[in-house]
Amino acid sequence: MYTAFMSHRRKHSMRLLFLSGTRVAAILAVAFGAVAQEQEQKPLDAADIADGMRLYQQKGNCQSCHGWAGDGRKTDSQMPDGPNLRETKLNRAGLVLTIKCGRLNSQMPAFDKFAYSGDGRCYGKSQADLKSYKTRMPDPPATLQQREIELIADFMIAKIVGKGPMNHAKCVEFWGSETDVCKEFPK
Numbered sequence: 001m002y003t004a005f006m007s008h009r010r011k012h013s014m015r016l017l018f019l020s021g022t023r024v025a026a027i028l029a030v031a032f033g034a035v036a037q038e039q040e041q042k043p044l045d046a047a048d049i050a051d052g053m054r055l056y057q058q059k060g061n062c063q064s065c066h067g068w069a070g071d072g073r074k075t076d077s078q079m080p081d082g083p084n085l086r087e088t089k090l091n092r093a094g095l096v097l098t099i100k101c102g103r104l105n106s107q108m109p110a111f112d113k114f115a116y117s118g119d120g121r122c123y124g125k126s127q128a129d130l131k132s133y134k135t136r137m138p139d140p141p142a143t144l145q146q147r148e149i150e151l152i153a154d155f156m157i158a159k160i161v162g163k164g165p166m167n168h169a170k171c172v173e174f175w176g177s178e179t180d181v182c183k184e185f186p187k
Helices: 002-041 046-057 092-101 146-159 168-175 180-184
Strands: none
Touching: 046 146, 092 146, 168 180
């Protein structure tokens, strides 16, 4: 009888501990979610956006697959077709992860020099794990530091993600002034 009573009490105590732990986890999730949301909603510095644009176009050479406007219309026919980033559902954290780690089983390269070095920083995978995928992830044109990856993501949030199809007004806003490339779009 005593054993049955203690067993029931232990189960009840464990249930309370689990529920209180669940509440703590929920509170922490809300708190950290609010912090993450606040970080994503902070105003972006114009100089950082310009640096991110330069990195997107030059060092990362993102435009070779995704197009200068991020709409998937590329000019280099030898590069893989990249998706239209103007329609992506990725938030800043998703963009940072994708730039850093690439996309498994795709042509999206990992721009972090140590992405698959064995420490599990990217999807818990190592270089040896990548060999099991049908599509080989190419090497990036250059590796990027964490701050550079974040600058590209911030540029994309400011100028590409969720901005809809490119038109003349968006082109002028994208470049900051009227440029030759904007002439292809009717006013």
